[in-house]
Amino acid sequence: MNGNKTFKIDSIGSEVMKKIEVSLLNQKYPIYIGKGILELAGKKVQEIFSGNNIVIITDTNVNLLYGSILKNGLEKLGYEVKTIVMLAGEKNKNFETLSMIYKKLIKFQVTRTDMIVALGGGLVGDVAGFAAATYMRGISYVQIPTSLIAQVDSSVGGKVAINLEEGKNLVGSFYQPELVLIDPVLLETLEQRVFNDGMAEVIKYACIRDEQLFEWLFNIKNKQELDESLAEIIYRCCEIKKEIVQRDERDKSERMLLNFGHTIGHSIEKVFKYKKYTHGEAVAIGMHLISQKSEYLGLSERGIAKRIKELLIKFDLPYEIDKGYYEKISKETRNDKKREGGFLNLIVLKKIGEGFIHRIEIDDFNDFI
Ligand SMILES: NC(=O)c1ccc[n+]([C@@H]2O[C@H](COP(=O)([O-])OP(=O)(O)OC[C@H]3O[C@@H](n4cnc5c(N)ncnc54)[C@H](O)[C@@H]3O)[C@@H](O)[C@H]2O)c1
Structure with missing residues (x-):
């Protein structure tokens, strides 16, 4: 489907990588989607960032699974990389976590010429994005979303926020990333219920804008077919x-x-x-x-x-x-x-x-x- 829109700009092994360009009033940024793109993150970051220091912000679960792949890949290209690990779980999308992140950024002597990379689900993307929007009045950041919700929704569009006791996402900003890297392979380690959660958002997109996608989802026969279709669905x-x-x-x-x-x-x-x-x-x-x-x-x-x-x-x-x-x-x-x-x-x-x-x-x- 939409074969005419899918163009070959790059490849990872035999996999084709897809590119989308988001073009806003004051900013443009690319989204790359491809299986195995996490391994290429350094190369893609090099295309948009000329500084030396990168801080990865991630959560406890994602760090264990993918933190070192990203860190090693960036270090291989000569970047000085630090990691900040927040506790996983929606209850940690709060001021305490944000304050911990600011303190670490200061301790690492991060300046506005450095860069944050958010590696995680919607939680990490929102908190790290808000930290990026506000630390020293704004520092560049990259989104590497690792959950389906984050890959189809929260990593694109620049909404970043934290929760207050009074309600969810009550303090936040619109702050666009410089780059979004989406690797569907990372979804293999997601809990089934968290994956299904993301499918609800996929179905939402189909409902509001894309009958063809709706039909396509309907006709997917089994898990293997779904896995093979994920990059295109995303x-x-x-x-x-x-x-x-x-x-x-x-x-x-x-x-x-x-x-x-x-x-x-x-x-x-x-x-x-x-x-x-x-x-x-x-x-x-x-x-x-x-x-x-x-x-x-x-x-x-x-x-x-x-x-x-x-x-x-x-x-x-x-x-x-x-x-x-x-x-x-x-x-x-x-x-x-x-x-x-x-x-x-x-x-x-x-x-x-x-x-x-x-x-x-x-x-x-x-x-x-
Ligand atoms: N900014 C936006 O536009 C926007 C849109 C939708 C949702 N959101 C926000 O996103 C959050 C929900 O996102 P979510 O469902 O990704 O939650 P999440 O980030 O808490 O991730 C859910 C769980 O999956 C784990 N996880 C993430 N990636 C994994 C992987 N590849 N393998 C194994 N485990 C993994 C996480 O550690 C966590 O335990 C909410 O805070 C919501 O407000 C923001």
Whole structure:
């Protein structure tokens, strides 16, 4: 699929590496996608960085698996490399971790001519990116995403943040990387549930922009076929994200499409206190529930909720919750969004592959759950 868009710019062994160029008002940067690209990271970093000192920021799990491959590869090319390891887990996406990172950067005498490389899932990308955005008023950074969510979503587009006790991602910035290197091989060590979490975001992209991708996912027969298709799937998701971010870097209009399933999803996460469902699972339920209702209200083509449900089941994702929770979820959403002036921008699908923003008054949200 999209064979005309896939061009050969480089190769790793027999594997073709794909390139996407993100072009924003004040900045351009490349995304490279290819199996085995971690081994080539040094070479790719050399193309965009002329300094000597690099700090890898990673988490405890990823460091054990891939920290030394990256460090050795960079050192071989003559870079002076230090590593900062944060604790894995969403609860560590906080000020304490950030403060630890700042202290280490100062101890390593890092200056604005040096570079940070974020090696990890969305957590590391967000925290390291925020550290890069703020340390000495901004230092360059590279994203090497290692989870599926990070490879198809968080490493592209420059949203970086940490959590507060009061809520997730409440302190952050828009700060674009200089380079994104995506190696699908790294996904082999991901826990299955974390991988499936990322598949929810892949399905989201297909739903809002790419019916062909939706069908393609539907027709994947087994794990081997999925593994073989991953680089192309990731490429297609990054293309969609890039196109949207290029038109709306600051999330004021079109970028909201990426929130398909997220309004209800966030409320589900909160109602279940971030314990029962992962982010992707909550988004999966959100995509299905909103589509059931938008179909019922005549906003969407008939049959889309069923198709979404079937695809979610295929990737071991949930699609419903006990109706007893609906009122709590609706209340949570209405309370949360009251702050945004009494209106809510819901993302619904006209049909598979075509999402749009449907603005409603917050009190009408009950119709959607
Ligand atoms: N900035 C954005 O646009 C954006 C978008 C979506 C999500 N996010 C953020 O991303 C975070 C969720 O991302 P996530 O699901 O990657 O979480 P995560 O980074 O916590 O990774 C999940 C788990 O997988 C482990 N892991 C990562 N890569 C691995 C690999 N290759 N092999 C084995 N284990 C690996 C991690 O150590 C962790 O235990 C949240 O904090 C969310 O807010 C940000």
